[in-house]
Amino acid sequence: MTTLTIALDVMGGDFGPPVTVHAAVRAVTQYPELHIILCGIQSQIEHELNKVSLPLESQLTILHCSQVVEMDERPTATLRSKTDSSMRRALELVEQGKADACVSAGNTGALMTNAYYVLKTLPGIERPALVTSLPTQTDKKVYLLDLGANVECNSEVLFHYAVMGSVMAEQVEGIEKPRVALLNVGEEQIKGNDRVKHAAQLLKDAPGINFIGYLEGNDIFSNRADVVVTDGFVGNIALKACEGLGKLVISEVKRITGRNLLTKAMALLALPFLKKIYSRVNPDQYNGASLIGLRGIVVKSHGNASVDAFLYAIKEAKQEISRQVPTKIKDKIEIALG
Amino acid sequence: MTTLTIALDVMGGDFGPPVTVHAAVRAVTQYPELHIILCGIQSQIEHELNKVSLPLESQLTILHCSQVVEMDERPTATLRSKTDSSMRRALELVEQGKADACVSAGNTGALMTNAYYVLKTLPGIERPALVTSLPTQTDKKVYLLDLGANVECNSEVLFHYAVMGSVMAEQVEGIEKPRVALLNVGEEQIKGNDRVKHAAQLLKDAPGINFIGYLEGNDIFSNRADVVVTDGFVGNIALKACEGLGKLVISEVKRITGRNLLTKAMALLALPFLKKIYSRVNPDQYNGASLIGLRGIVVKSHGNASVDAFLYAIKEAKQEISRQVPTKIKDKIEIALG
Structure with missing residues (x-):
């Protein structure tokens, strides 16, 4: 053994x-x-x-x-x-x-x-990355990186992150040829800043990487990609914004409890469920994050x-x-x- | 008239x-x-x-x-x-x-x-910005900009955005001396990329701006600031990630409806409520966004x-x-x- x-x-x-x-x-x-x-x-x-x-x-x-x-x-x-x-x-x-x-x-x-x-x-x-897996609308998970190890990433670093994330999805999650996407403000080729555009060029030509192009923020959790790559500044803020939204919704649900009996009952029942879902987007609370x-x-x-x-x-x-x-x-x- | x-x-x-x-x-x-x-x-x-x-x-x-x-x-x-x-x-x-x-x-x-x-x-x-007001955990709103008008913002542009957002909060929302924050990966002075650090320097010395420092993503909706400033790349992705999380939660709630009667009832009751909350973070659906x-x-x-x-x-x-x-x-x- x-x-x-x-x-x-x-x-x-x-x-x-x-x-x-x-x-x-x-x-x-x-x-x-x-x-x-x-x-x-x-x-x-x-x-x-x-x-x-x-x-x-x-x-x-x-x-x-x-x-x-x-x-x-x-x-x-x-x-x-x-x-x-x-x-x-x-x-x-x-x-x-x-x-x-x-x-x-x-x-x-x-x-x-x-x-x-x-x-x-x-x-x-060049640089390590902090990565975690997050839930999607299906049973599959998605790997998001970088969550804040590096706030300034040039296109080479983004490229390395894509490769690293691909390995995590393949080895830890057991996904064959993981679909790798770059987080961007649109899906068209002309979209994004220079770093993202150049990283896309590097990924397109890279052997062994199943690069599927750009993905927008609203698709992080939609299972359109297995690995979503961005710099530590964007990754950290995007994930924390989700955490903040979770808190907002929970506080709104709590507010409701002051109203009529039906909504009160509903809110009380919904709370633990909502908390559980939101804890899943709070990565290290859910399953830890890896420094890779x-x-x-x-x-x-x-x-x-x-x-x-x-x-x-x-x-x-x-x-x-x-x-x-x-x-x-x-x-x-x-x-x-x- | x-x-x-x-x-x-x-x-x-x-x-x-x-x-x-x-x-x-x-x-x-x-x-x-x-x-x-x-x-x-x-x-x-x-x-x-x-x-x-x-x-x-x-x-x-x-x-x-x-x-x-x-x-x-x-x-x-x-x-x-x-x-x-x-x-x-x-x-x-x-x-x-x-x-x-x-x-x-x-x-x-x-x-x-x-x-x-x-x-x-x-x-x-230098550049226009797309701005919207979003709900917070209190009755007050928060102005978030830029939502994607400019994906590459230098520190001067971030500075202009802070001033513009401050005017929106003051004039449209009627907030006196709006608290202006820069979105960042931490609240300490040493945090962030060079653009954000330099923008903070500019804002600290600017007359007429109530700059309160950095704010993390999880505090966007917590009413710690009236105006939250970031570049169009980060703003767009952060807000859309929230939209994506909303969709994820709604799809999870729908999944539940297959289980026992109590959770089924709870999920059915919760759905319209959740949809309403999430539509509020989908800015132009809620109240439109302004190009300023x-x-x-x-x-x-x-x-x-x-x-x-x-x-x-x-x-x-x-x-x-x-x-x-x-x-x-x-x-x-x-x-x-x-």
């Missing part, structure tokens, strides 16, 4: 060990081939482990780290000030080949900055993640390990670049 | 005269001071007018135009091929001072292109607009005329530029 090793940033997230340690315990119980290195403050980890009594010692190791990256800390500042943080040490385990992936629910900016610094990008890849394009696997879980949600992020990491996502991205970039 | 004159592109939109003419009839019935020039194919206009029998002749004039800009026509092509279109002629009436505003439900791209060509921008303004920064008033109604929705767009134009929006923008730009 091949052992898969995941380095867990136990201290990250709003709850830390009370959530992350128990997600780890559940993960190793479920997967005998899984080994998890719990990076964080030893006493806190042991405190949580003492609550469960399972013979998992061989699957769980503790790596004591003296520091914690706070959720509101400036990302770049952590590079020098937090070299013994659970986040940094977990990433270093991946870099040293001692772990196959890192999972963290910590400060997203700090995770991106530290991961980029520690792991570096794959050959041929690096020489290692990094999965970001939501800061507010429950044990279930954090467990989901661990499973995502496990899937990326077994499908060798970084290697596949490296290979596909070589092919795509001709 | 001051007469307000509006030039109506009667042929624009999915329905043309059967909607637009009747909206015009209702508008002049409601407002005795209003005069509307119906631009379009005379026989079709007369056909509709014959259905109503009101002594409105003095408030309604027909300007026969032999051409119609189709909804799927290439915007730039219409500049040369459709010089006698109802859209073009309506814009020319504004340019010639024969009308105070133009209202159209036609091809958005063609309207922007023709309006820019015919009316030109105000002194000091030009030497004249241009209001775009949704192609699919009903008589009510088109009437709303006429009222929006009337409001912009009486508050002299173009003049106010010109004045405010002068002040803001110091």
Whole structure:
């Protein structure tokens, strides 16, 4: 049996060990081939482990780290000030080949900055991207990237993102020849800014990429593409605007509860359902986001993640390990670049 | 009594005269001071007018135009091929001072292109913007611009947009010292791309502008700002992503109807309500969008607009005329530029 090793940033997230340690315990119980290195403050980890009594010692190791990256800390500042943080040490385990992936629910900016610094990008890849899968009107998912790793993307970076997203859809979601689209303000060839137009040119000619052209914002969730590519500025704002709309609708539904009994009942019934749908477009709350394009696997879980949600992020990491996502991205970039 | 004159592109939109003419009839019935020039194919206009029998002749004039800009026509092509279109002629009436505003439900791209060509921008303004007001979690609205008039905006253009949006919020919505924010991927000063950072610098020092800093996508609808500024690429995609999310939620609600009786009832009750909320983020369906920064008033109604929705767009134009929006923008730009 091949052992898969995941380095867990136990201290990250709003709850830390009370959530992350128990997600780890559940993960190793479920997967005998899984080994998890719990990076964080030893006493806190042991405190949580003492609550469960399972013979998992061989699957769980503790790596004591003296520091914690706070959720509101400036990302770049952590590079020098937090070299013994659970986040940094977990990433270093991946870099040293001692772990196959890192999972963290910590400060997203700090995770991106530290991961980029520690792991570096794959050959041929200029910049990493933050990617997530989102629901569509069908049972299929759509991969959207970049969600904010890079706010300034030239056309080459967009091209790399398309290749990387294509690999994710193929390897993690199992979609053959994923349909890749560039997010744009119209579907006609003449539409868009120069970066998008040039990226489209590059993609049209790229071997191994099923480029289907431009897609408008209203089609992100319509299953017209399996991979939707845009820069981190647009991706971040588009997804957060959706999150904001979700909040707006929920607040409108709550307002209704003041009216007549029928609408009141309807609103009360609709609320949990609506919340569930909207949580699905809040990517890291739903299933975590992956930082791809690096020489290692990094999965970001939501800061507010429950044990279930954090467990989901661990499973995502496990899937990326077994499908060798970084290697596949490296290979596909070589092919795509001709 | 001051007469307000509006030039109506009667042929624009999915329905043309059967909607637009009747909206015009209702508008002049409601407002005795209003005069509307119906631009379009005379026989079709007369056909509709014959259905109503009101002594409105003095408030309604027909300007026969032999051409119609189709909804799927290439915007730039219409500049040369459709010089006698109802859209073009309506814009020319504004340019010639024969009308105070133009209202159209036609091809958005063609309207922007023709309006820019015919009316030109105000002194000091580089580019026009498409702006709309959107609902927030409170009773107040928020102005979002640009929705797609310009996909490449440098920081000066973003600065102009902030000033223009501020005037709209002040004059049309009656908000004193509107809070103006730049859409960004974070609220910290270090966040964002160079264009946004430089625009923030310009806005910080601008007299007469209540610049409150950056705002993230999830706060568009939260009433933290009265005016949210971004480039046409981001604005278009963010708003359309919200539209797409609305469709996704509605399709999920419909799916539910197959399950048990309670959820079925809930879904059926929730649907019209949800559709109503989502139509509010589909800006031109809700209340039209305005093309601002030009030497004249241009209001775009949704192609699919009903008589009510088109009437709303006429009222929006009337409001912009009486508050002299173009003049106010010109004045405010002068002040803001110091």
